[in-house]
Amino acid sequence: MSQNKTKKGSLEVICGPMFSGKSEELIRRLRRAEIAQQNVSVFKHAIDDRYNIENVTSHNGTKLPAHATDNGSHLLAKVQTKKYTVVGIDEVQFYTHDIISTICALVEKGARVIVAGLDMDYRGVPFGPMPTLLAIADSVTKLKAICTECGDDAHFSQLLAGNDPAIEKDVQPILVAASDKFTARCRACHDTDIKFGNTKQNESLR
Numbered sequence: 001m002s003q004n005k006t007k008k009g010s011l012e013v014i015c016g017p018m019f020s021g022k023s024e025e026l027i028r029r030l031r032r033a034e035i036a037q038q039n040v041s042v043f044k045h046a047i048d049d050r051y052n053i054e055n056v057t058s059h060n061g062t063k064l065p066a067h068a069t070d071n072g073s074h075l076l077a078k079v080q081t082k083k084y085t086v087v088g089i090d091e092v093q094f095y096t097h098d099i100i101s102t103i104c105a106l107v108e109k110g111a112r113v114i115v116a117g118l119d120m121d122y123r124g125v126p127f128g129p130m131p132t133l134l135a136i137a138d139s140v141t142k143l144k145a146i147c148t149e150c151g152d153d154a155h156f157s158q159l160l161a162g163n164d165p166a167i168e169k170d171v172q173p174i175l176v177a178a179s180d181k182f183t184a185r186c187r188a189c190h191d192t193d194i195k196f197g198n199t200k201q202n203e204s205l206r
């Protein structure tokens with residue numbers, strides 16, 4: 001091994017549907033880094049104001065202070081890369097593809113970057129920059145929620161209109177709604193009129 005080898009960082013991706021515990025797991029890893037007195041910076045996408053724009057918040061109530069930004073270069077400017085820099089980003093699926101180069105730059109500078117995000121939107125279509133992030137990650141954790149229909153493991157987010165599954169034409173692809181508009185469903189119980197890979201209509205979604 002070369003004596004001059006520069007130490008690089010790493011990318012960990014935590015993914016899954018809503019309610020699968022992504023924020024919980026991100027908070028758990030970041031808290032451990034804080035206990036180890038590492039230099040931790042936490043971000044969340046500014047579009048998500050479900051709870052508090054200054055916190056990463058899990059559905060079970062645990063939270064961690066975070067900078068809210070929708071911009072990769074602002075995020076990069078806020079991180080002082082020192083020894084043992086750890087960067088956490090929640091709701092990473094909402095960023096534009098620019099976030100990929102931001103994350104790669106941090107990893108090149110030696111940061112341990114941990115991101116959490118929805119792998120698919122409510123239709124089952126891969127979400128924003130997630131496919132690329134999953135491909136380039138050092139480690140991937142795909143979490144499951146519990147299907148609210150049958151109790152099996154769930155890896156889809158179901159969008160509801162009232163108590164019923166929402167119909168595609170009524171909604172926008174990227175939709176940040178109150179979490180009571182979504183529920184977790186297994187593949188058998190996931191109900192949508194458009195599914196990734198099923199119909200010709202899907203060609204336009206890829």
Ligand code: ADP
Pocket residue numbers: 016017018019020021022023024025057058059060144145146147148184
């Ligand atoms: P995510 O970030 O993936 O949306 P959170 O970390 O915010 O998930 O929330 C996970 C918590 O949500 C669980 O620990 C549990 O308390 C709660 N929860 C509510 N509904 C469900 C469900 N259908 N399946 C699993 N956990 C659920």
Ligand code: ZN
Pocket residue numbers: 147148149150151152185186187188189190
């Ligand atoms: Zn089910």
